[in-house]
Amino acid sequence: MKKLKKFFYSALTVSILFNLNIPANSTEREVKVYSGRHYNTDRNVFKRFADETGIKVRLIEAAGISLIERLKREGENSQADVILLVDAARITNAAKANLLQPINSESLNNDVPKDLRDPSN
Numbered sequence: 001m002k003k004l005k006k007f008f009y010s011a012l013t014v015s016i017l018f019n020l021n022i023p024a025n026s027t028e029r030e031v032k033v034y035s036g037r038h039y040n041t042d043r044n045v046f047k048r049f050a051d052e053t054g055i056k057v058r059l060i061e062a063a064g065i066s067l068i069e070r071l072k073r074e075g076e077n078s079q080a081d082v083i084l085l086v087d088a089a090r091i092t093n094a095a096k097a098n099l100l101q102p103i104n105s106e107s108l109n110n111d112v113p114k115d116l117r118d119p120s121n
Contacts, residue, residue, distance in 0.1 A: 030056040034071070035084040036064030042084070064090040071099045 035042065038061060046057040062070070064085045071078055071094070083100075085091050094100055095118070102120075109117075 030058050031081045032058045032060065032079050033082045033084065034060050034067045034080045036062065036067050036086050037084050068094050068099065072097060
């Protein structure tokens with residue numbers, strides 16, 4: 001469980017570094033997480049992240065297939081910074097639909113075992 005929490009925390013941190021949504025007329029920072037997971041442990045990680053960084057986590061929850069369809073509809077205008085899906089099949093479907101983007105992060109490389117990472121990033 002600790003590794004999973006560390007992974008979420010790392011993913012959120014990296015997402016912030018590469019895709020921070022700051023409205024022009026606001027000083028508030030936030031990351032938008034599309035999640036097909038519905039676990040209180042995830043919410044605790046998001047709360048800890050927000051408390052430690054001052055960055056608000058906006059959680060959008062739905063079934064995995066609904067999130068994939070939403071990303072397809074939103075296209076280049078998607079507000080999602082991170083998408084969390086519950087199984088490999090949905091992640092594979094999202095990748096095949098070109099809905100994911102590569103991320104280069106020393107933190108993620110250190111925290112996520114190589115055999116759990118996509119070889120094409």
